[in-house]
Structures are given as C-alpha cells and as structure tokens.
Amino acid sequence: MAMLKVTDLKVYYGVIQAIKGISFEVNQGEVIALIGANGAGKTTILHTVTGLIPPKNGRIEFEGKDITKLQGHKIVSLGMAHVPEGRRVFASLTVLENLKLGAYTRKNKEEINASLEMVYKRFPRLEERKSQLAGTLSGGEQQMLAMGRALMSKPRILLMDEPSMGLSPIYVNEIFDIIKQVSAEGTTVLLVEQNAKKALEIADRAYVLETGNIALEGKASDLMNNESVKKAYLGE
Amino acid sequence: MLTNIIEQLLNGLRTGSIYALIALGYTMVYGIAKMINFAHGDIIMVGAYALYVAIINMQLPAIPAVLLTCVTCAVLGVVIEKVAYKPLRKAPPLAVLITAIGVSYFLQSASLLIFGATPIPFKSIINVPAVKLGSVTVSGLTIVTLIVTTVCMIALTLFINKTKAGSAMRAVSEDKGAASLMGINVNRTISMTFAIGSFLAAVAGILYICQYQSLRPTLGALPGIKAFVAAVLGGIGSVPGAMIGGILLGIIESISKAYISTELADAIVFGVLVVVLLVKPSGLMGKNSTEKV
Numbered sequence: 001m002a003m004l005k006v007t008d009l010k011v012y013y014g015v016i017q018a019i020k021g022i023s024f025e026v027n028q029g030e031v032i033a034l035i036g037a038n039g040a041g042k043t044t045i046l047h048t049v050t051g052l053i054p055p056k057n058g059r060i061e062f063e064g065k066d067i068t069k070l071q072g073h074k075i076v077s078l079g080m081a082h083v084p085e086g087r088r089v090f091a092s093l094t095v096l097e098n099l100k101l102g103a104y105t106r107k108n109k110e111e112i113n114a115s116l117e118m119v120y121k122r123f124p125r126l127e128e129r130k131s132q133l134a135g136t137l138s139g140g141e142q143q144m145l146a147m148g149r150a151l152m153s154k155p156r157i158l159l160m161d162e163p164s165m166g167l168s169p170i171y172v173n174e175i176f177d178i179i180k181q182v183s184a185e186g187t188t189v190l191l192v193e194q195n196a197k198k199a200l201e202i203a204d205r206a207y208v209l210e211t212g213n214i215a216l217e218g219k220a221s222d223l224m225n226n227e228s229v230k231k232a233y234l235g236e
Numbered sequence: 237m238l239t240n241i242i243e244q245l246l247n248g249l250r251t252g253s254i255y256a257l258i259a260l261g262y263t264m265v266y267g268i269a270k271m272i273n274f275a276h277g278d279i280i281m282v283g284a285y286a287l288y289v290a291i292i293n294m295q296l297p298a299i300p301a302v303l304l305t306c307v308t309c310a311v312l313g314v315v316i317e318k319v320a321y322k323p324l325r326k327a328p329p330l331a332v333l334i335t336a337i338g339v340s341y342f343l344q345s346a347s348l349l350i351f352g353a354t355p356i357p358f359k360s361i362i363n364v365p366a367v368k369l370g371s372v373t374v375s376g377l378t379i380v381t382l383i384v385t386t387v388c389m390i391a392l393t394l395f396i397n398k399t400k401a402g403s404a405m406r407a408v409s410e411d412k413g414a415a416s417l418m419g420i421n422v423n424r425t426i427s428m429t430f431a432i433g434s435f436l437a438a439v440a441g442i443l444y445i446c447q448y449q450s451l452r453p454t455l456g457a458l459p460g461i462k463a464f465v466a467a468v469l470g471g472i473g474s475v476p477g478a479m480i481g482g483i484l485l486g487i488i489e490s491i492s493k494a495y496i497s498t499e500l501a502d503a504i505v506f507g508v509l510v511v512v513l514l515v516k517p518s519g520l521m522g523k524n525s526t527e528k529v
Contacts (some may be wrong), residue, residue: 075419089414090406090410093403103416
C-alpha cells in the first residue's frame with residue numbers, strides 16, 4: 001500500500017484551474033521528486049496535501065487514512081511535515097523557539113529534547129545560533145532551520161518545497177546531502193524542485209509536471225536519460 | 237510645586253496605565269488578525285455595566301463581581317470575533333473596518349436599550365485609603381490601578397514570551413500558513429487573542445469606572461480612541477509599544493491639563509501623535525513596514 005496516495009486531484013484558484021486531475025503515489029522509504037517549470041503546480045500540490053488549500057476534487061490518503069478534508073493544523077500530528085517554499089521561518093522568534101514550535105503537537109518533554117539534540121547534531125550551526133532571531137540567519141541557515149523545525153515533529157514523511165531556491169551552490173549541496181541522510185534514516189521524502197538535475201540525482205522515482213498535468217513519470221534514473229526531460233529541464 | 241508635579245505625574249501614570257491595558261487589546265488583535273477592532277473601546281463600556289449589574293443587581297461581593305465582569309467581556313470578545321470578524325477573514329480590510337464600527341454601534345445601542353441614556357451613578361468598589369509619602373498624597377485608587385496594571389502587564393509579557401501558547405500566538409501573527417503547518421490551530425489562537433484583549437479591556441473598564449463613577453452607553457468611546465492613539469504611538473502590533481504608548485499618553489495628558497490648559501489637553505495629546513508619526517511613521521517601538529491600515 002502506498003504511504004501517500006493522491007487520486008485525481010483538481011485545484012482551482014478562483015476560476016483558474018491550477019491542478020487538472022493529478023494522481024501520484026509515494027511509497028514508504030522512497031524519495032519522490034516532483035519536477036517542472038515555474039507555475040506547473042508543484043507548490044499547489046504540496047499545499048493541498050497539507051491542508052493549506054482545499055481541493056475541488058480528488059482524494060488524498062495518508063497511510064490508508066483519508067485526509068482530503070482534514071484541517072491543515074491536524075496534518076502534522078499524523079506524521080507528515082512540510083518545509084514550505086521560501087522557508088517561512090518565524091523571523092521574530094529565536095532559532096530555539098522556531099524549533100520548539102516544530103514539536104508543537106508533541107507532548108513528551110524528554111522525547112522533544114531528544115529530537116532537539118538530533119536536530120542540533122545534524123545542524124550544528126543551529127545550536128550555535130539557538131538564541132538568535134531566525135530573521136537574522138542567512139538563507140542557507142534559514143533553510144536548515146526550516147528543515148530542523150519540520151524534523152522536530154518526528155515525521156514519517158517529509159514534504160520539501162524548493163529547498164535549493166535562492167541558495168549558493170555550496171548550501172545546495174549541503175541541503176541535498178542532508179535530504180539523503182534523512183531518507184537513509186527511514187523518513188520518506190516528497191521533494192518539489194526546480195533544480196531537476198539535483199532532484200533526480202537523489203530521487204528514486206519522479207513525476208514531471210506541466211501546467212497542472214503529469215507529463216511524465218518513472219524511475220529517476222530513466223527520466224535523467226529521457227531526451228525531452230534532458231532538453232526541457234536538464235539544459236542539455 | 238514639586239509635590240504638585242509628582243501628584244500630576246502619578247495621576248498621569250494612573251490614567252496612562254489604564255490606556256495601556258486597553259491599547260494592549262488593540263495591538264494584540266492587530267498583530268494577529270491585522271485589523272483595528274474599533275469595537276474594543278465598547279468592551280470597556282460593557283465591562284463597566286457588567287460590573288454594575290454584578291454589584292447592584294446581583295449583590296455580589298467585589299472580587300466575584302470583578303471576575304464575572306472579566307469573564308463576561310472575554311467571552312463577548314470571542315463571540316464578536318466568531319460572529320462578525322471570522323466570516324470576513326479573507327475580505328478586504330475596509331469591509332472588516334466598517335464591520336468593527338458596526339459592532340461598536342451595536343454594543344452602544346444595545347446598552348442604550350437595556351440601561352437607557354441617563355447616566356447611572358456608580359460608587360467605586362475600590363475602598364483603599366490614600367497613602368501619604370512625605371508631602372505627596374497617593375490615592376487608594378491610584379495605588380490599586382498601578383498594582384493591577386503592573387501585574388497584568390508582567391503576566392501578559394511572561395505569557396507571550398515564555399509559554400507555548402504565547403509563542404504559538406507570535407507565530408500566528410507572523411505567518412498563519414506556516415503556523416498551521418506546525419499544528420497550531422489558527423482560529424483558536426485568534427479566539428484566545430480576542431479573549432485576552434477583552435479581558436484586559438474589562439480590567440481597564442473596572443478601573444476606569446471606579447475613577448469616573450458614572451455609567452453611559454458611550455463611556456468607552458473616549459478611552460477607546462485614546463488607547464488606539466496610544467497603540468499607534470507605541471507602534472501598532474508591538475506589545476511593549478502599547479504599554480509605553482499608553483503610559484506616555486496618560487502622563488502627557490495629565491501634565492497638559494494641569495499646566496497648560498484643560499481644554500487643549502486632548503489637542504496636545506493628538507498633536508504628539510502627529511509629531512511622532514511624522515518622525516517615525518511606524519510608532520515608537522514599531523517595526524518598519526509598509527502595511528496600510
């Protein structure tokens with residue numbers, strides 16, 4: 001059974017149809033990439049899955065449970081964390097406060113502290129800057145904070161929206177290494193990325209989105225060698 | 237002369253700390269819902285009448301009457317938000333603003349219907365003897381007001397900065413979508429903000445009515461607008477700003493009344509606002525932003 005299963009999803013912004021009937025699946029342990037140009041609907045899909053936008057039609061199932069109509073704030077406690085596009089860290093809160101909000105729905109203090117230790121181990125820079133306001137961090141550090149904050153909820157699936165956006169190449173490599181590590185430790189990853197090359201390198205399977213439709217899908221390694229993908233997204 | 241100045245400063249501090257309590261409601265609601273709740277001043281009025289009903293009609297002792305008043309106003313604040321503002325969460329700001337003015341008139345008219353237009357005399361429930369410090373006399377009301385407002389402000393500051401609910405509140409005021417991704421119930425957080433703001437307005441209403449000792453349906457209008465000015469002066473959205481703005485406003489008002497002119501006091505208060513906004517448009521403690529109210 002698929003861990004996350006999206007069936008015939010349709011999403012509208014007013015009268016404009018952004019998502020035109022998309023179906024995809026994410027299996028336990030996979031890294032799945034959704035790639036496509038600006039405006040293809042990648043972010044909209046993630047927002048719909050985590051309840052920030054209501055779909056017009058379709059069904060979203062997580063671990064067999066229908067979450068299509070579930071309110072956004074109830075999603076995270078099911079084990080699904082979303083690192084939004086543009087990081088969206090709470091700029092006027094400290095790094096530590098941001099991380100603690102990541103564990104907002106968890107009750108056990110000891111377990112939360114254990115998660116905090118793990119996040120600090122993965123992102124030593126966050127520990128160095130824990131009492132600094134998040135707004136004063138660099139873009140790369142904010143991306144780390146957004147990831148750390150999401151990991152604080154101990155998710156079984158991590159949804160990541162454009163983690164490489166606006167980052168220097170060094171940070172991009174670092175972030176993708178961390179995604180690989182997170183995946184190796186057993187967290188399923190659904191990755192939305194414009195940087196198709198990077199995304200296909202770490203993904204198991206991928207879906208190529210074009211203006212609200214899935215144009216192609218398959219193994220990441222196959223898509224990397226697909227002529228039209230090469231031409232349109234890999235710049236070869 | 238010095239004695240007089242100190243007494244005037246204390247008066248200003250008393251009025252100012254009441255303004256500050258009210259201003260906190262404006263600023264917190266603005267921070268989280270990005271709206272100016274023009275009905276906030278009328279919560280003070282409802283608080284004053286609720287206290288009157290609790291003391292005179294229900295014959296309650298002072299402390300339970302005060303608690304009942306505060307709870308009534310907190311619940312009213314939440315109900316107003318749910319009924320009038322929540323359906324407009326995605327509406328243009330002007331629609332929300334006009335609705336808030338509508339709610340304000342609704343509350344005034346309701347109390348006009350229930351209690352009539354004739355002012356009702358009300359005896360202060362604060363019967364603490366005045367204290368003499370050297371040649372300065374500090375009234376019991378001033379002492380109680382300063383203690384109560386200080387306690388409220390410290391409690392609120394600790395709540396916002398040190399508790400989980402407080403950081404959730406700050407998160408919602410910064411980014412509702414991201415807060416929702418953390419599992420924070422945005423609607424409940426907004427309700428909580430209205431409850432706290434209205435609770436503080438009730439406390440302010442009680443202190444205010446103990447000072448003026450007369451009930452009218454429009455009694456909330458003037459302290460309401462002054463507190464709004466205080467919130468803008470301090471920087472709308474900023475909690476410490478509302479506290480500083482309120483106290484500053486009270487002191488300026490009291491000093492102008494005593495040494496310049498009673499008639500001109502309000503003009504001077506608003507004049508200070510104009511000057512501050514010319515120099516620092518975001519207010520004393522406000523963040524620089526280009527948001528339009």
